[in-house]
Amino acid sequence: MRKLQRIIISFFTFIGGLYFFLEFILPKTIGTFEFGAYHEQILKGVQVIGIMAIGLGILSIVRVHSKNILGQKTGWSNSLVLLLGFSLMLAFQGANFLDERTNNSIKKKIELEKKFLIIVDKERESKPVKPRLNALASELVQLQTELSTRLGADDQQKNKFDELHRDVLGVSSDFTEAERLALEAKFSVISESVSSSLDTYLENSFSKKAVDLFSNGLFVPLGSAMFALLAFYIANAAYRSFRVRSVESFLLMSAAIIVMLGQIPQGPMYISEDLPYFRLWLLKNISTPAFRAIFFGSSIAGLAMAIRIWFSLERGPLDESEVK
Amino acid sequence: MEHASPIGAFFIIVFGGIILFTLLRAGRGFNFSIRKIRAIRAIDEAVERAIESGRPVLFTSGMTGVGPLLYACLGILKHISINTARLGAKLFAPCIDPEVFIFTQSTVQSAYRLEGKTNQYDESAVRFLSDEQFAYASGYMGIAHREKVGAAFLFGTFAAESLILAEAGDQVGAMQIAGTTSNEQIPFFITTCDYTLLGEELYAAGAFFSNDPIQKASLRAQDLCKLLILGLVIVGTIISTLGNLGVIPDSWNLKNLLTLTWPKIFGAT
Secondary structure (H helix, E strand, O other): OHHHHHHHHHHHHHHHHHHHHHHHHOOOOEOOEOOOOOHHHHHHHHHHHHHHHHHHHHHHHHHHHHHHHHOOOOOHHHHHHHHHHHHHHHHHHHHHHHHHHHHHHHHHHHHHHHHHHHHHHHOOOOOOHHHHHHHHHHHHHHHHHHHHHHHOOOHHHHHHHHHHHHHHHHOOOOOOHHHHHHHHHHHHHHHHHHHHHHHHHHHHOHHHHHHHHHHHHHHHHHHHHHHHHHHHHHHHHHHHHOOOOOHHHHHHHHHHHHHHHHOOOOOOOOOOOHHHHHHHHHHHHHHHHHHHHHHHHHHHHHHHHHHHHHOOOOOOOOOOOOOO | OOOOOHHHHHHHHHHHHHHHHHHHHHHOOOOOOOOOOHHHHHHHHHHHHHHHOOOOEEEEEEOOOOOHHHHHHHHHHHHHHHHHHHHOOOEEEEEOOHHHHHHHHHHHHHHHHHOOOHHHOOOOOEEEOOOOHHHHHHHHHHHHHHHOOOEEEEEEEOOOOHHHHHHHHHHOOOEEEEEEOOHHHHHHHHHHOOEEEEOOHHHHHHHHHOOOHHHHHHHHHHHHHHHHHHHHHHHHHHHHHHHHHOOOOHHHOHHHHHOOOHHHHHOOO
C-alpha cells in the first residue's frame, strides 16, 4: 500500500514538475500554440490547496492556546487574550463582511434596474412594454422598503424613489428616446445617492469601527513597535561586529569603518575626499561579487534540489526509511 | 507569467542536464565524500548542550514558503527532531505559513515515529503562530523567553525579522545556528549567531546528515555547475576586456547573445 502511495505521489510530482518546467522554459507562444493558456486556472487550483491549510493553522492556534488556558500553563493569560482577540476579530470581520455584501447587493440591484430599462427599450418590438415597466416599478418599491429597513427613514430619498416610481408607471408603451434618457438620469441620481448613503452607513457601522479599532488601532501599531525594536538590535549587532576576535572580524571591522566614514556627507565631519570612493570600491568590488557568489551557489543548489524532488530522487524529510 | 529568455532556458537545461547526469551516476554505485562544515557539525553539539542544561530546542524556517528550500530546512529539522526524540528533549517549531506548518508537523511526527517515541510527541511542539511577519516575530520571542530555550536553529528565508529572532535567542543565552539564502540577512546572523550557514551550505546540510549517495552526488553536480559558471565569468571578462581594447570586433559583443529574445529567434511579433 505504501509503495503504491509512493508511486502515485511520484507520478503526480513528475507531471506537475514537467508542466511548470515547460511553462517557464518555453516561449509564451510558439506559432499559434500557447502552452500556458490555462496557467492562471492551474495556479488558482494550487492556491486553493494552500487555503485549505489555513483552517489547520487556525485549529493549531485554538488547540495550543486552549490547552494553555485549561492547564493554566506559564503565560496562560496571554493565550486568553489571544483567543479573545481572535474571536472578537472574527466576529467583527464577519459582521463587516455581511454588511458589505448586503450593501453591494443593493447597489447592484439599482444598476440592474437601470439596465433593465434599456433592455425593455431594445426589446419593445418582441415583448410587451407596459407589464415590464410595471414590474420595474414594483421592484423599485421593494428596493425602497429594503433601503429604509437598512438605513432608517430618509424622507428625501423616499421622495426621490416615489418620484421615479411615478415616472416609470407614467411612461407609455411607445416612450421616446428622450423619455428613456430622462428616466436613466433619474436612476443614476438615485444610484449615486443610495451608494453614498450605504457607504456612510458602513463607515459608521459598529462592525467597521470595531475592525478599524482592532486593526489600525492595535494591530498595526503593535507591528510597528516590533519593527522599531530593530533599531536597538541593529545597534547591538553593530557593536558585536566591532569586537576584534579574529582576522576575519578585524577585516569586517575595518571594512565597516571605511564604509561608515565614507558615508558621511560633506561638512565639518568630512575627513577625506578619497573615503567615499574607497567605500564605493569596497561595495562594488568586494561586497557585490561575494553576494553574487552566494547567490549563484544557492540558485544552483535550489535547482539541484528541485530536480531531485521532480524526479522523486530525494529521500525527503517525510520519508520514514533510514539510509544505512 | 514569467518566462525564461532563450539564454536563460539554455543554461537551465545545461545545468539541469549536468545535475541529472551526476545524480543518475550516483544511483549506479558512484559515491562521493563531502567536506565537513563546522556549522553543520555544531548542530548536534547545540542539541546536546540544550539537553545537558535541561532546556528545550527551538527551530524556525522563517518566512520560507513551500519549495526546494523548505525541503532542505526540513531535512535539518528531521535530524534535530530525531536527536530530541532520542535524547528526550523538548522541541518547539513555530511556523509563519499554514502550508509550511503542515509539512513541519509531518516531519517532526515522522522523526518521532522513526525513533519509536510516538507517545512522546507533543502536538504543541509544532504550532502556527501568525502569517504576519512581526506578529510571528513577537510570538517566536515569547517562546524563546518563556521556555528559556537552550538551542535555537534559524534556517530558511528571512527578512527584517531575522535580527529580532536571533536577538531573542541571544538574550536567553541559547546556542544559535543560522542558515539563510537571503543575502541581506547574512551579516545579522553572522554577528548574532554562533554559527552561520551561507547560501548553498544550507542545502548541503541534508547530505551531511543522511548517508544518501543521491544527496552527495547533488553536491558534486553543484560544484561542477559552479566551475562552469566560473569559466563563463573568466571567458566573459576576457571577451569584454578585449572588446573594450578594440582587439576583437563588435560582433563578438556578448550583450547581443545575452539580450536575445524568443521573437528574435522565431521572427514572431
